[in-house]
Amino acid sequence: DSGVTQTPKHLITATGQRVTLRCSPRSGDLSVYWYQQSLDQGLQFLIQYYNGEERAKGNILERFSAQQFPDLHSELNLSSLELGDSALYFCASNAPNTDTQYFGPGTRLTVL
Amino acid sequence: SQQGEEDPQALSIQEGENATMNCSYKTSINNLQWYRQNSGRGLVHLILIRSNEREKHSGRLRVTLDTSKKSSSLLITASRAADTASYFCATVHSGNTPLVFGKGTRLSVIA
Numbered sequence: 478d479s480g481v482t483q484t485p486k487h488l489i490t491a492t493g494q495r496v497t498l499r500c501s502p503r504s505g506d507l508s509v510y511w512y513q514q515s516l517d518q519g520l521q522f523l524i525q526y527y528n529g530e531e532r533a534k535g536n537i538l539e540r541f542s543a544q545q546f547p548d549l550h551s552e553l554n555l556s557s558l559e560l561g562d563s564a565l566y567f568c569a570s571n572a573p574n575t576d577t578q579y580f581g582p583g584t585r586l587t588v589l
Numbered sequence: 590s591q592q593g594e595e596d597p598q599a600l601s602i603q604e605g606e607n608a609t610m611n612c613s614y615k616t617s618i619n620n621l622q623w624y625r626q627n628s629g630r631g632l633v634h635l636i637l638i639r640s641n642e643r644e645k646h647s648g649r650l651r652v653t654l655d656t657s658k659k660s661s662s663l664l665i666t667a668s669r670a671a672d673t674a675s676y677f678c679a680t681v682h683s684g685n686t687p688l689v690f691g692k693g694t695r696l697s698v699i700a
Binding site: 479481508510512519520521522525527532533535565567569571573574575576577578579580581582583585 | 619620622624629630631632633634637677679681684685686687688689690691692693
Protein backbone atom coordinates (compact mmCIF):
# COMPACT_ATOMS: atom_id res chain seq x y z
CA ASP A 478 0.00 0.00 0.00
CA SER A 479 1.59 3.25 -1.21
CA GLY A 480 -0.54 5.51 0.97
CA VAL A 481 -2.03 7.21 -2.10
CA THR A 482 -5.74 6.59 -2.52
CA GLN A 483 -7.87 6.97 -5.62
CA THR A 484 -11.59 6.71 -6.13
CA PRO A 485 -13.43 5.24 -7.84
CA LYS A 486 -11.56 2.09 -8.91
CA HIS A 487 -13.71 1.62 -11.99
CA LEU A 488 -15.87 4.00 -13.95
CA ILE A 489 -18.04 3.12 -16.93
CA THR A 490 -19.75 5.94 -18.75
CA ALA A 491 -20.98 7.03 -22.15
CA THR A 492 -19.49 9.33 -24.75
CA GLY A 493 -20.20 12.99 -24.13
CA GLN A 494 -20.43 12.58 -20.37
CA ARG A 495 -18.33 14.17 -17.63
CA VAL A 496 -16.61 12.37 -14.77
CA THR A 497 -14.51 13.32 -11.75
CA LEU A 498 -11.61 11.24 -10.47
CA ARG A 499 -10.36 11.81 -6.95
CA CYS A 500 -6.93 11.37 -5.41
CA SER A 501 -5.61 11.75 -1.87
CA PRO A 502 -1.82 11.95 -1.61
CA ARG A 503 0.31 10.42 1.12
CA SER A 504 0.23 12.26 4.39
CA GLY A 505 2.70 15.15 4.22
CA ASP A 506 3.18 15.08 0.45
CA LEU A 507 2.50 18.40 -1.23
CA SER A 508 2.82 17.39 -4.88
CA VAL A 509 0.20 15.50 -6.84
CA TYR A 510 0.76 14.24 -10.37
CA TRP A 511 -1.82 12.81 -12.76
CA TYR A 512 -0.84 10.26 -15.41
CA GLN A 513 -2.84 8.48 -18.09
CA GLN A 514 -1.99 4.95 -19.21
CA SER A 515 -3.43 3.66 -22.46
CA LEU A 516 -2.42 0.86 -24.77
CA ASP A 517 -1.43 3.12 -27.65
CA GLN A 518 0.11 6.08 -25.75
CA GLY A 519 1.68 4.31 -22.80
CA LEU A 520 2.13 6.27 -19.57
CA GLN A 521 1.69 9.98 -20.18
CA PHE A 522 2.01 12.81 -17.71
CA LEU A 523 -1.06 15.03 -17.59
CA ILE A 524 -0.65 17.66 -14.88
CA GLN A 525 1.12 18.41 -11.58
CA TYR A 526 -0.01 20.40 -8.58
CA TYR A 527 2.11 21.57 -5.70
CA ASN A 528 0.46 22.81 -2.52
CA GLY A 529 -2.65 23.92 -4.38
CA GLU A 530 -0.93 25.55 -7.34
CA GLU A 531 -0.52 24.16 -10.84
CA ARG A 532 3.19 23.38 -11.28
CA ALA A 533 3.50 21.67 -14.67
CA LYS A 534 1.32 20.66 -17.56
CA GLY A 535 1.84 17.76 -19.92
CA ASN A 536 -0.29 16.19 -22.60
CA ILE A 537 -3.57 17.22 -21.04
CA LEU A 538 -6.50 17.88 -23.34
CA GLU A 539 -8.52 21.08 -23.02
CA ARG A 540 -11.52 18.90 -22.13
CA PHE A 541 -9.65 17.83 -19.00
CA SER A 542 -9.04 19.96 -15.95
CA ALA A 543 -7.76 19.41 -12.45
CA GLN A 544 -7.40 21.14 -9.14
CA GLN A 545 -5.82 20.58 -5.76
CA PHE A 546 -7.77 21.58 -2.69
CA PRO A 547 -6.55 23.08 0.62
CA ASP A 548 -6.54 19.61 2.23
CA LEU A 549 -4.20 18.60 -0.67
CA HIS A 550 -6.53 16.09 -2.28
CA SER A 551 -6.87 16.50 -6.01
CA GLU A 552 -9.61 15.97 -8.57
CA LEU A 553 -9.27 15.35 -12.28
CA ASN A 554 -12.31 16.33 -14.31
CA LEU A 555 -12.82 14.79 -17.72
CA SER A 556 -15.61 16.18 -19.90
CA SER A 557 -17.13 15.55 -23.32
CA LEU A 558 -15.72 12.06 -23.06
CA GLU A 559 -14.67 10.19 -26.17
CA LEU A 560 -13.99 6.51 -26.73
CA GLY A 561 -10.28 7.28 -26.85
CA ASP A 562 -10.34 8.58 -23.29
CA SER A 563 -10.75 5.03 -22.04
CA ALA A 564 -7.61 4.39 -20.00
CA LEU A 565 -6.14 3.91 -16.56
CA TYR A 566 -5.69 7.17 -14.72
CA PHE A 567 -3.10 7.27 -11.97
CA CYS A 568 -2.22 9.87 -9.47
CA ALA A 569 1.08 9.97 -7.64
CA SER A 570 2.57 12.07 -4.88
CA ASN A 571 5.99 12.81 -3.52
CA ALA A 572 7.45 14.58 -0.56
CA PRO A 573 9.15 17.97 -0.93
CA ASN A 574 12.74 17.73 -2.22
CA THR A 575 12.41 14.06 -3.17
CA ASP A 576 11.91 12.55 -6.60
CA THR A 577 10.47 9.13 -5.78
CA GLN A 578 6.79 9.15 -6.63
CA TYR A 579 4.23 6.95 -4.93
CA PHE A 580 1.37 5.84 -7.12
CA GLY A 581 -2.23 5.17 -6.28
CA PRO A 582 -4.02 2.03 -7.52
CA GLY A 583 -5.57 3.93 -10.42
CA THR A 584 -9.04 4.51 -11.82
CA ARG A 585 -9.98 2.47 -14.84
CA LEU A 586 -12.21 4.56 -17.07
CA THR A 587 -14.25 2.90 -19.79
CA VAL A 588 -16.13 5.12 -22.21
CA LEU A 589 -18.81 3.31 -24.21
CA SER B 590 5.63 11.95 -25.27
CA GLN B 591 7.91 9.10 -24.24
CA GLN B 592 11.45 9.98 -23.24
CA GLY B 593 12.86 6.75 -24.51
CA GLU B 594 12.55 3.10 -25.13
CA GLU B 595 12.89 -0.07 -23.14
CA ASP B 596 14.43 -3.10 -24.68
CA PRO B 597 13.28 -5.80 -25.02
CA GLN B 598 9.54 -5.16 -25.17
CA ALA B 599 8.93 -8.61 -23.74
CA LEU B 600 11.15 -11.14 -21.99
CA SER B 601 10.39 -14.68 -20.92
CA ILE B 602 12.80 -16.58 -18.66
CA GLN B 603 12.90 -19.56 -16.32
CA GLU B 604 12.79 -19.14 -12.58
CA GLY B 605 16.29 -18.73 -11.18
CA GLU B 606 17.68 -17.05 -14.28
CA ASN B 607 18.73 -13.44 -14.43
CA ALA B 608 16.67 -10.85 -16.31
CA THR B 609 18.19 -7.78 -17.91
CA MET B 610 16.18 -4.87 -19.24
CA ASN B 611 17.58 -1.83 -20.98
CA CYS B 612 16.33 1.72 -21.22
CA SER B 613 17.46 4.52 -23.47
CA TYR B 614 16.50 8.16 -23.14
CA LYS B 615 16.91 11.30 -25.19
CA THR B 616 17.69 14.34 -23.05
CA SER B 617 19.86 15.13 -20.05
CA ILE B 618 18.45 13.97 -16.73
CA ASN B 619 18.67 14.59 -13.01
CA ASN B 620 17.87 10.98 -12.16
CA LEU B 621 16.41 7.81 -13.59
CA GLN B 622 13.99 5.53 -11.80
CA TRP B 623 12.65 2.04 -12.35
CA TYR B 624 9.08 1.12 -11.55
CA ARG B 625 7.23 -2.16 -11.59
CA GLN B 626 3.59 -2.67 -12.51
CA ASN B 627 1.63 -5.84 -11.94
CA SER B 628 -1.10 -6.34 -14.47
CA GLY B 629 -3.39 -3.28 -14.52
CA ARG B 630 -2.36 -2.16 -11.06
CA GLY B 631 -0.46 0.80 -9.65
CA LEU B 632 3.22 1.37 -10.20
CA VAL B 633 5.68 0.51 -7.46
CA HIS B 634 8.98 2.33 -7.16
CA LEU B 635 11.99 0.01 -7.27
CA ILE B 636 15.13 2.11 -7.39
CA LEU B 637 16.43 5.58 -8.20
CA ILE B 638 19.86 6.34 -9.64
CA ARG B 639 21.17 9.88 -9.90
CA SER B 640 22.98 11.27 -12.92
CA ASN B 641 26.31 11.28 -11.04
CA GLU B 642 25.98 7.60 -10.07
CA ARG B 643 27.01 4.69 -12.26
CA GLU B 644 25.65 1.70 -10.39
CA LYS B 645 23.24 1.00 -7.59
CA HIS B 646 22.07 -2.15 -5.83
CA SER B 647 18.92 -2.99 -3.92
CA GLY B 648 18.41 -6.60 -2.91
CA ARG B 649 18.27 -8.65 -6.11
CA LEU B 650 18.20 -5.52 -8.27
CA ARG B 651 21.19 -3.89 -9.90
CA VAL B 652 20.86 -0.72 -11.93
CA THR B 653 23.52 0.87 -14.08
CA LEU B 654 23.50 4.28 -15.70
CA ASP B 655 25.65 5.47 -18.58
CA THR B 656 24.94 9.15 -19.16
CA SER B 657 27.31 9.33 -22.13
CA LYS B 658 25.18 6.75 -23.93
CA LYS B 659 21.94 7.95 -22.34
CA SER B 660 21.09 4.45 -21.26
CA SER B 661 20.36 2.41 -18.17
CA SER B 662 19.93 -1.25 -17.42
CA LEU B 663 18.03 -3.13 -14.74
CA LEU B 664 19.25 -6.57 -13.73
CA ILE B 665 17.06 -8.84 -11.63
CA THR B 666 19.08 -11.77 -10.31
CA ALA B 667 17.71 -15.20 -9.41
CA SER B 668 14.27 -14.32 -10.74
CA ARG B 669 11.09 -15.69 -9.20
CA ALA B 670 7.62 -16.25 -10.61
CA ALA B 671 6.48 -13.32 -8.46
CA ASP B 672 8.76 -11.02 -10.49
CA THR B 673 6.38 -11.40 -13.43
CA ALA B 674 5.29 -7.84 -14.20
CA SER B 675 5.94 -4.88 -16.49
CA TYR B 676 8.99 -2.80 -15.73
CA PHE B 677 9.26 0.85 -16.68
CA CYS B 678 12.12 3.25 -16.60
CA ALA B 679 11.29 6.88 -15.94
CA THR B 680 13.50 9.92 -16.19
CA VAL B 681 13.41 13.14 -14.23
CA HIS B 682 14.75 16.24 -15.93
CA SER B 683 15.12 18.33 -12.78
CA GLY B 684 14.04 18.10 -9.18
CA ASN B 685 10.39 17.59 -8.25
CA THR B 686 9.24 17.41 -11.86
CA PRO B 687 7.09 14.82 -13.62
CA LEU B 688 8.32 11.40 -14.58
CA VAL B 689 8.78 10.70 -18.27
CA PHE B 690 8.19 7.02 -18.85
CA GLY B 691 9.44 4.58 -21.41
CA LYS B 692 7.14 1.99 -22.94
CA GLY B 693 8.09 -0.77 -20.57
CA THR B 694 9.36 -4.34 -20.68
CA ARG B 695 6.93 -7.14 -19.96
CA LEU B 696 8.75 -9.83 -17.97
CA SER B 697 7.39 -13.35 -17.60
CA VAL B 698 9.14 -15.68 -15.18
CA ILE B 699 8.15 -19.28 -15.68
CA ALA B 700 8.24 -21.62 -12.72
